[in-house]
Amino acid sequence: MMRKINPTVKLLAILAAAVITAFGFTAKWNLVIVLFCLVLMLFSKVNIRHLLVVMIPATLAALSLFFAIWLNGKGAGTGAAYSGSGFYAQTNNASNLSDALGVGLRMYAYAFLGMLFALTTDSSEFIYSLMQQLKVKPKFAYGVLAAFHLLPVIRREYSQIRLAYRVRGYRVTPLSLRPAFSALVNTMHWSESLAMAMESKGFEEEGERTFYLDMKVRPMDFVFAAALIAIAVCGVLRV
Amino acid sequence: MSFCEVEGVSFRFFEKSERNVLNNVNLRFERGEVAVILGSSGCGKSTLAAVMCGLYPENGGYLEHGRVSVDGQDLGGMGYRKRCRVIAQMFQNPDLQFCMKNLREELYFCLENILTPPGQMDGRIFELSRYYGLEDLLDRPFSSLSGGEKQKAALCCLLLLDPKILVLDEPFANLDDVSAEAYLELLRKKVRDEKTTVIAIDHQPGRWLDIADRFLVLGEGGRVVRERIPAEQLLNERETLRREGISDPFAREGEQKTGAAGDRGEIIRFSGAAVFHGRPGSRGPRRGRGPGQPPALLIPDLAVGRGEMIALLGPSGSGKTTLFMTLLGQKAYTGSIRFLGQELSGLRGKHLFENIGIVFQNPGNQFVTTSVLQEVMTSLKIWRRLDDDAAEKEADLLLEKYNLRNFRRFSPYMLSQGQQRRLGVLTMLAGGQKILLLDEPTYGQDGRTTSAIMDQMCERLGEGVTILFSTHDRALAAAYADRVWLVDGGTVTEPDLVGRAEKYSAGKNGCAGSASEGRPLP
Numbered sequence: 001m002m003r004k005i006n007p008t009v010k011l012l013a014i015l016a017a018a019v020i021t022a023f024g025f026t027a028k029w030n031l032v033i034v035l036f037c038l039v040l041m042l043f044s045k046v047n048i049r050h051l052l053v054v055m056i057p058a059t060l061a062a063l064s065l066f067f068a069i070w071l072n073g074k075g076a077g078t079g080a081a082y083s084g085s086g087f088y089a090q091t092n093n094a095s096n097l098s099d100a101l102g103v104g105l106r107m108y109a110y111a112f113l114g115m116l117f118a119l120t121t122d123s124s125e126f127i128y129s130l131m132q133q134l135k136v137k138p139k140f141a142y143g144v145l146a147a148f149h150l151l152p153v154i155r156r157e158y159s160q161i162r163l164a165y166r167v168r169g170y171r172v173t174p175l176s177l178r179p180a181f182s183a184l185v186n187t188m189h190w191s192e193s194l195a196m197a198m199e200s201k202g203f204e205e206e207g208e209r210t211f212y213l214d215m216k217v218r219p220m221d222f223v224f225a226a227a228l229i230a231i232a233v234c235g236v237l238r239v
Numbered sequence: 240m241s242f243c244e245v246e247g248v249s250f251r252f253f254e255k256s257e258r259n260v261l262n263n264v265n266l267r268f269e270r271g272e273v274a275v276i277l278g279s280s281g282c283g284k285s286t287l288a289a290v291m292c293g294l295y296p297e298n299g300g301y302l303e304h305g306r307v308s309v310d311g312q313d314l315g316g317m318g319y320r321k322r323c324r325v326i327a328q329m330f331q332n333p334d335l336q337f338c339m340k341n342l343r344e345e346l347y348f349c350l351e352n353i354l355t356p357p358g359q360m361d362g363r364i365f366e367l368s369r370y371y372g373l374e375d376l377l378d379r380p381f382s383s384l385s386g387g388e389k390q391k392a393a394l395c396c397l398l399l400l401d402p403k404i405l406v407l408d409e410p411f412a413n414l415d416d417v418s419a420e421a422y423l424e425l426l427r428k429k430v431r432d433e434k435t436t437v438i439a440i441d442h443q444p445g446r447w448l449d450i451a452d453r454f455l456v457l458g459e460g461g462r463v464v465r466e467r468i469p470a471e472q473l474l475n476e477r478e479t480l481r482r483e484g485i486s487d488p489f490a491r492e493g494e495q496k497t498g499a500a501g502d503r504g505e506i507i508r509f510s511g512a513a514v515f516h517g518r519p520g521s522r523g524p525r526r527g528r529g530p531g532q533p534p535a536l537l538i539p540d541l542a543v544g545r546g547e548m549i550a551l552l553g554p555s556g557s558g559k560t561t562l563f564m565t566l567l568g569q570k571a572y573t574g575s576i577r578f579l580g581q582e583l584s585g586l587r588g589k590h591l592f593e594n595i596g597i598v599f600q601n602p603g604n605q606f607v608t609t610s611v612l613q614e615v616m617t618s619l620k621i622w623r624r625l626d627d628d629a630a631e632k633e634a635d636l637l638l639e640k641y642n643l644r645n646f647r648r649f650s651p652y653m654l655s656q657g658q659q660r661r662l663g664v665l666t667m668l669a670g671g672q673k674i675l676l677l678d679e680p681t682y683g684q685d686g687r688t689t690s691a692i693m694d695q696m697c698e699r700l701g702e703g704v705t706i707l708f709s710t711h712d713r714a715l716a717a718a719y720a721d722r723v724w725l726v727d728g729g730t731v732t733e734p735d736l737v738g739r740a741e742k743y744s745a746g747k748n749g750c751a752g753s754a755s756e757g758r759p760l761p
Binding site: 165166 | 289292294297298299318319320322323324327328329330332334335336337338339340344347348349350351352353354355356357360381382393396397400567569588589592595596597599603604605606607617618621622652666667670
């Protein structure tokens, strides 16, 4: 169901919700965002495995925030008054379990908002939508898409370069920069070849083009955007 | 006036540079002909193709003068959208031709470029895929296609655009026989049914014998050495081909392996080894937890003798690279692989790499410094712990021996492909390594460079180095290797000698084994 939402509207609504959530602080409404996203994703047949993989780092971050604030917050257990609405003021004064839960769940809320976009959006539809709704230049849009699809090749090449360095007798650690530099030189050559292949197929950077997919903005898109933003605003107003 | 005319094209990459890559090139092509341009590596064939298709000077370089016209129409300054209906090119590297995620989307991309109304797109793609039998290729992600399938997909894009002239730049550079044949089948159909003009660039005439109308030979700077050799006449022009460094499509029977056969004991012994995907220790075979994933490669009892040269043959993706990665300690395995008397899995990092080196298909990936001399010195310093002066002296001697001394101050990336590979071999052996793995050492090399590289290998054999190389070129394997291993269907086998001899002599009677089902020779 989320797959039918216009990708540009989806992106803007999620970004707006994320920004607004930054000012909100209640566990309850963050939980609502998480559940809202989860339900939408379950109805959109996302790959549960992908969802769980993203949950691992999100859970780590959420737990560390939760415990940091729960155990080290000032004025333990008294529920001190808030002196402001900014993140610093809030975390600094957060003092009890519910405040810690609020911050921890906010981490989750971000993770779910991100996944709601990433796991339900087709890369090609997103590019079409960017060109049609936001008037992004085809040169830029297809460039990004081509680079995205080149990632597996870059990864393969990079691991081969690292092996080559080790065979040459260099110590290679995950932080070694030299192999990354060699890989970078390669990608520069590639970008030129790729551009030439696209041009050979008639691609013009500035010229007009037709679109196989006509990405429309439908009433449903606005319903989704309004609902998501409303939830985020509720969190800030602490309804 | 001819259908396509290249008139006085002079081109160089830097305006200030002294030497033209293409120097006053004049060529003519007729409508509906299949012309194959032959020439040694670096003679400017690929540059000529890119200039004809307008990709140069648009993407760099400086066109001093000259023009290209098709059907009386000057191509200069024509936009890509119009131009791709007239002349379109496909490239060597199968990984760098697509910007979408599968062939169907890439075909939409092509149709959008030429302003096809969206309503007609599906119909056009349906027709194309039915006509050429591509239904199973359309929706598979490019990342799951083999090199051969990608090249086929790239050709499909051009077939859809339907230009008057197809320019193909070494489409077979990295394809095995089966994939190459599938590709040629598409092309034959197009040429036969629609009389499309095809200009192909290659340095191996073998595969083209039954489809080409004529061969052209280009020399240095795009100089036209032979303008018209009909396929039947190619046999009479073997001398010209040899002089221009083009591999001889008809024979390698004269060549004999020069290295001494090894009989000095075993260096590697596989006994019932099963290699798995994943690195050692990570996702390898889990003991006591059921069969788990099937092995990627089975290696029954096989041994490599010291000083031997072994060729690995097999279709792309059959596991030749996996075998190399296993020997480099990058794969988990069960069974036993003894390496110089020790179990391979017990050897790690430096101890292993002191004894074994690899030259990858793209030798550029393994250079670590900015000059040829530094490359060799680095190896000497790491493996033989020489100080700067001693290393430089030793490096000079080695460079002399490998014919690279004149380039000692050059950046490794400025060397030609053949020279880069030679340098790759040198840096791998400078530390006294005894086993050398070569991944497709003659990939994309012309005949002259191929024999230079292989002769260099034979010299190393004489020094007691053991060599394993992978290749698609069965004739090359037969000519140089002591033994041939076949990697296919997830198993490594050594075909018996008699069968092998028959197989290869059969190959030679055909076009050196490289042109499957080629026309019978005159």
